[in-house]
Amino acid sequence: MYKVALVDDHTLLSEAIAGLVRQFENFEVVNISVNGKELINYLNSTNAQIPDIVLMDVKMPVMGGVETTKYLTKHHPDIKVLALSIEEDEQVVMQMIRSGAKGYLLKDTRKSILEQALNEVLTFGFYYTNTVERLIKKSETTLEEEVVLKDREIEFIKHACTEMTYKEIAGKMFLSPKTIEGYRESVFHKLGLKNRTGLVIYAIKNNIFTP
Structure with missing residues (x-):
């Protein structure tokens, strides 16, 4: 079973999302935290079950999604972060991607898309919607000369x-x-x-x- 943790300060919503994830084959929810600091405290506890994926909200009190994702990228690089937020602002999306998030979904996404995203993050290491791919392409540095790789x-x-x-x-x-x-x-x-x-x-x- 792949382990999933949720980080969201909206308790009822996070419980509902957890209920959906538990319906997916090969997935179990091991932790629900109300902010990034609470998640980090859990990960540092002796009995923690380290998740394979963290579904991360962006705006939260105490410690938000960007800061938490940066922490996980540095200290727990094997944990894959999938942003799940109501924020549609391009700058917010790119902040999460640059911080290390492997994908970005809106909270009103369909159940089937959420399941697909979880599976693709595990299989390919990322899940990008067309919108996120467009933003990444726009932010890529234009190379003036052909790159030669050894x-x-x-x-x-x-x-x-x-x-x-x-x-x-x-x-x-x-x-x-x-x-x-x-x-x-x-x-x-x-x-x-x-x-x-x-x-x-x-x-x-x-x-x-x-x-």
Whole structure:
């Protein structure tokens, strides 16, 4: 069973969403928190069940979605954040994506779309609606000259499109974690990217990786 946590200060709504998730095959809800700080306290507790996915609201008291997502990206990189909010503002959407969220859904989304998003985040590492893809494309840095990637960099990109951690990629490529970090920084710089999610999108669009 894949574990899901919800973070939302609207208790009734979060309970309703939790009820939907529990109906999905292979998913269970392990925690419901009213803000990011409460989620972090839960994750740091001795009996915590670390979730595979966190459904994250954006605007919450004490600690909001952007700040919490940044924390999880840094301290719990294996946890995938899927934003679930009423906010439609383009700037808010991009703040969540840049903070490390693997997708962005509105709270009035259909049950089937929510289930699809959860499954695709686990399978491909992200779930982007057409609107989010358009915003990401608009925010991408325009490269003035053709990017030349080395064979080992392409190999790294292919591995980075999977669920493997950077440490696991290092083992797969028979390299040190520090060397892999160097590949990551080099590739991100060449492609004008800021996170692994953007790398996956680039790889798919340029036929480097096929889901």
